[in-house]
Amino acid sequence: MKYILTGGGTGGHVYPALAIAEHIKKNEPDAEFLYIGTKDHIESRIVPAKGYKMKYITATGMPDRKFSAAMLNFALKIFFGTIKSIFIVLFYRPDMIIGSGGFVSAPPIFAGYILRKLKLSKAKLFLHEANAEPGKLIKLAGPMCDGVGVSYEIAMNLFPSNGKFVGYPVRPEFFSGSKSESRKKLGIADDTFLVFAVGGSQGARTINRAVADSLKHLSGLKNFSIIHVTGRKNPNYNGLLDTIKRLEKNSIKESETPFYKKIEYADNIKDYYFAADLIITRGGGTINEIAVCGTPSLIIPKANLSGDHQVMNALSMKNSGAAEVVYEEVMIEDGEFIIKVEGEKLAGKIKEFYNDRSRLEKMSSSAKKSVIANANDEIYKFIKDVFNNKKTVHTITKIHQSNKYADMGVKQIYNSLSKMKPEEIRSLEFLDYIKYRTSHYLISSNWKIKNTAVKITGLTKDASKLPFLSKLLSDGNAGFVKRNIFCAYRTIGAYNETIEKDIFVGLKDPYWEVQTEALKCIKYFSEETVHNDKIRPVISSLLASGNYEVVLNAIEAYSVYINTAEDLKEYNRFYYHNNSQIREAVITVLNDLKKKGRISADEFKSQLDNILLTTTGFTPVFSMKQKLKDAL
DSSP states (O other), rough: EEEEEEEEEEEHHHHHHHHHHHHHHHHHTOOOOEEEEETTEEEHHHHTTTOOOEEOOOOOOOSSOOHHHHHHHHHHHHHHHHHHHHHHHHHOOEEEEOOOOSSGHHHHHHHHHHHHHHHSSOEEEEEEEOOOOOOHHHHHHHGSSSEEEEGGGGGGOOOTTTTOOOOOOOOOGGSSOOHHHHHHTTTTOOOOOOOOEOOTTOOHHHHHHHHHHHHSSSOOOEEEEEEOOOOBBBBBHHHHHHHHHHHHHHTTOOOTTTTEEEEEETTTHHHHHOOOOOOEESSTHHHHHHHHHOOEEEEETTTTOOOOOOOOOOOOOHHSSSSSEEEOOEETTTTTTEOOOOOOHHHHHHHHHHOOOOHHHHHHHHHHHSSSSSHHHHHHHHHHHHHHHOOOOOOOOOOOOOGGGGOOHHHHHHHHTTTTTTHHHOTTTTTTHHHHHHHHHTTOHHHHHOOOOOOHHHHOOGGGGHHHHHHHHHHTOOOHHHHHHHHHHHHOOOOOOOHHHHHHHHTTTTSSSHHHHHHHHHHHHHHHHHHTTTTHHHHOOOOOOOOOOHHHHHHHHHGGGGGGGGGGGGGGGGTSSOOOHHHHHHHHHHHHHHHHHHHOOHHHHHHHSSSSOOOOOSSSSSSSHHHHHHHO
């Protein structure tokens, strides 16, 4: 039989295709293969090195923005990639086209589908999806295929009529090996707690920097070692150089850090997988290879990929008990927004595992059970069933993600949290996931999404986002966003120099709602703001501003600075104010000052004697007189 293989963009799509091909060759020694990929992605290097013939097409991932130059570029590349694939299929005349996911798979699948409709080809179409959440193009191409094999059961929701849960095609070498054998090869002692950190062959900036930042927090551990793969230099990122600079930034010298070793690339990756006690990695298909080795993993999924598929993969592995997840979050570093994982946080996770070996044993057992051990056989059997038109009987049961927030948008997450009590939010199992999602929503170009994310930050009391909120305040965002930043400051309840600086910014903002919320912060954080005399004259100027809401809140905020009868003079202008609610606010403040002993009862009565206690409007209950009665 003749097969066309296709898939690429990342190694997570190339290696499954090659694993499938190797298993086909094992069962069909005379099988012929042609690989379709792109010249500018990793498949152009890996596939020829494995001895497979290759043809090149154009393809790229689908951008988020519908009307943009990127969308035009995408459409043209997919169109011309499909046209070229049509000619390749016509010339090669395959019996089956096998795609392994990624945008590279789409044009050959489209080509096969078009040629079958035109009765110019009889090739069967098969797709294997390695992720829990397929990309947009694969969601489009999947229904065109005769069969879709999925690595995660939850992906069956997208392919109910032609899909089958078959597992991830693991390379054959990962099915044999042991920890003791691999440690002997690598020269690692049996009593060493080994952490292996790897972000893929090309490296992962977040993992490289997080590992470098974590080292100063791990120096006291005994019989402990970290082997760190930085990744090979590529046009977009030099992992080794970036790691060296990060170590220098942390004042860490490798010669003085004996437990740490960095390498650019691991040729014998299987031995490191078996030898490690814990593996820090991305959320691509390699987590299945790690699971086959029975090694627990700490997954740092890459954020904002198509369908957030690495996060979905990581959550599926976490749900099986084989892994823990640490999310990339948007943070401030050197005055700029960056995506990172705090080194101290990563070190804390490593220490948890170091101090709880029994937990690792349970995770190791779960890891082996989390993957279909004979996935290669299952995939091959499904391929042959598809070729022979053998229908797969499905029991259609919708699989639900245990993390309900994974299927929610920003508004839904906010609505869900707003119905909870603070203690319920604090105890949420997926609170870290919500914080991860929120940090990325906070840098959205859509102000409504950003505004809702600010509210969520307040509800989750995420004090780590205070510098983030401060930067948003200074970046000229919409008034609604700035207003809710001050609301979040109060809900979080932490005060520092940054918030003090921002209060000044808010008091001078042209939008009255921002001024109002900044004034509320002065009152809320009164124990801290009372010591800043520079705030007082700014409030005095707002008392004279004339805006009703601003004046009401300025009256309350100014009370923080009143300690003597002389300080009350700022309120004199309101004693005969034409708005009774303004006068009522003054009475409320005076009563509060009397209760706290900051003015005497006689002074309180003296001030009341000068306040107009009537109103021009009719109300069934005159609240000012009621408050006066309560005060006296």
